[in-house]
Amino acid sequence: MKELPGTNEVHAPTNWRKAIAAYTEPRVLQVLALGFSSGLPLLLTYSTLQAWLASVGVRRSTLGAIALVGTAYSFKFVWAPLIDRVPPPLPLGRRRGWGITIQILLIGAILALGSCDPKHNLPRMAVLAVVVAFLSASQDIVIDAWRVESLSKDEQAPGAAMIQSGYRIGMLASGAGSLFIAASAGWFAAYATMAALLGVGLLVFLFGPEPKLPAEKSYVAHSVWQTILHALFKAVIEPFRDFMQRRLWLVILMAIFLYKMGEAMAGVMSTPLYISLGFTLPEIATASKIFGFFSIVTGALIGGIVTIRLGIRRALILCGILQSVGNLFFVLQAVGGHRIGYLALCVTAENLTGAMAGTALITWLSSLCSPAFTATQFALLSSLASLSRTVVASSGGVLSEKIGWAPFFLLTSVVGLPALLLVLWVGPRDDFRIDQPTPAL
Known part of the structure; x- marks a missing residue:
């Protein structure tokens, strides 16, 4: 065979x-x-x-x-x-x-x-x-x-x-x-x-080289007013209309918004958790700068390799699952209390898995952009992806006070799972792996 x-x-x-x-x-x-x-x-x-x-x-x-x-x-x-x-x-x-x-x-x-x-x-x-x-x-x-x-x-x-x-x-x-x-x-x-x-x-x-872009159709205006309206249409309306022509585009936007929400909820309350457990600011800063920096860079690079090998859709799902697992280390920290080893492990796990998921997400956002509107569409999609961090920032404190640290971080580990189901539904079907030939244009 x-x-x-x-x-x-x-x-x-x-x-x-x-x-x-x-x-x-x-x-x-x-x-x-x-x-x-x-x-x-x-x-x-x-x-x-x-x-x-x-x-x-x-x-x-x-x-x-x-x-x-x-x-x-x-x-x-x-x-x-x-x-x-x-x-x-x-x-x-x-x-x-x-x-x-x-x-x-x-x-x-x-x-x-x-x-x-x-x-x-x-x-x-x-x-x-x-x-x-x-x-x-x-x-x-x-x-x-x-x-x-x-x-x-x-x-x-x-x-x-x-x-x-x-x-x-x-x-x-x-x-x-x-x-x-x-x-x-x-x-x-x-x-x-x-x-x-x-x-x-x-x-x-x-x-460096200037990217090559597809030629645009010429437009003949009959007045200055038509020229202005056409320019506004191409600059402001057309990028959004182009994106909305995608099948299930609202579901795609929802998946992008939800994908990093669990990590955002955990990240917002991580420092308050450490302080409540008795960690000093120098201890937190040292763990974040040493373990956090290297684990983010390592996670980003690993995420790139995984995305190349598995394709965007499978990488989004795998890295999203690992991102949720990474949040469980906060539960370990909350239960284990003031232990430096747990702090280093928690910071490393959160940043490593979060960066892997970040690479997969950025690759997906890049693939969603049309060549004629790259700057506008990527700026909009990346802003949407980071919006969950702003939205949940005000609610994380109240929620953790009501249900406690361990249940709160358990919740953050599952809140992003609906996004993975949406990715499974609307994620890119043309997964690319480096061992597969690129389809001829």
């Missing part, structure tokens, strides 16, 4: 090696650099900025208000259509032109923010922090679009893993790295160093 492709165990190790080797592809490595640039500015307007302001005696109410700066990341889909349709100031292609323009402005804004004196220029710092966050969110739009459009089908999963890994490395640099530099050389040196490190992503856009 003739064996089907990919079923022969003799070839399996080779195929796994091919899956791992996908991370060495030049464009996938370029995504790692862009992910680094994407994650770098985030903490410069959040915890790092809060540390700077707190060190000079700024009031707590002001420090808390700093968190509002991050609102730009949640609403980036609002101006994503402009980046999708409006020609960039630099005529280097739609993605490269916008990418280089935004990163040059971002470098300047970070330098301006770092040059401020919080004792005398606090209002100016607030404005510059908003500008940095807006440009950073705009950079994310371009980077995600470039990634989806530049990578081939079999490179999407490793690209999703690399974007997560680079993002976390960038956050580590702008978080702990900035604090170390500020302690020895001052805050301007810290922010100037971060601005210089953004040059990593700038080099990718300068020397």
Whole structure:
């Protein structure tokens, strides 16, 4: 009996090696650099900025208000259509032109923010922090679009893993790295160093390829008003209409929204759990930075390999199940009490499985985007995927108080299971594995 492709165990190790080797592809490595640039500015307007302001005696109410700066990341889909349709100031292609323009402005804004004196220029710092966050969110739009459009089908999963890994490395640099530099050389040196490190992503856009997009049908307008209406239609209406032409598109959106909800509920209440069990802030910080960072990067890379080998649909289901199992370690922590070993195990399990599921989800979102509307559709879908974290943040505390820690985290381990049933129903049917030939176009 003739064996089907990919079923022969003799070839399996080779195929796994091919899956791992996908991370060495030049464009996938370029995504790692862009992910680094994407994650770098985030903490410069959040915890790092809060540390700077707190060190000079700024009031707590002001420090808390700093968190509002991050609102730009949640609403980036609002101006994503402009980046999708409006020609960039630099005529280097739609993605490269916008990418280089935004990163040059971002470098300047970070330098301006770092040059401020919080004792005398606090209002100016607030404005510059908003500008940095807006440009950073705009950079994310371009980077995600470039990634989806530049990578081939079999490179999407490793690209999703690399974007997560680079993002976390960038956050580590702008978080702990900035604090170390500020302690020895001052805050301007810290922010100037971060601005210089953004040059990593700038080099990718300068020397990387411009994605090839399908040609659009020409449109002949009979008036300026018709031209404006047509442009608005193509930029704002058409991306949503294009997505809604998909079969069961509402179910797809529901699956995306629910997929990370259990992990979001657990993540929101993880630190309160640790504190209630008697862990000190240094213990929590050490476990999160050491075990959390490495487990996230490892989980993202493993998730990419699993998605390549199994295909998007099966990877979503497998990684989603593992994500739910990862939440059960919080139950172990709640029952076991103040044990450092349990803390390390809990942080590792949560971040490892969550990152694996994150890679599978990003790969799915990438596959859902139409080439003509990549920036708009990916910005919208990724915002929807992260919305559950915002929605459940306010309810996790009340719920855990009513039912207790162990039952609460048991609930988080099952709340995401309906999403897996929806994925099983509407997930991509054309699963791609690296040992299968790509269908001819």
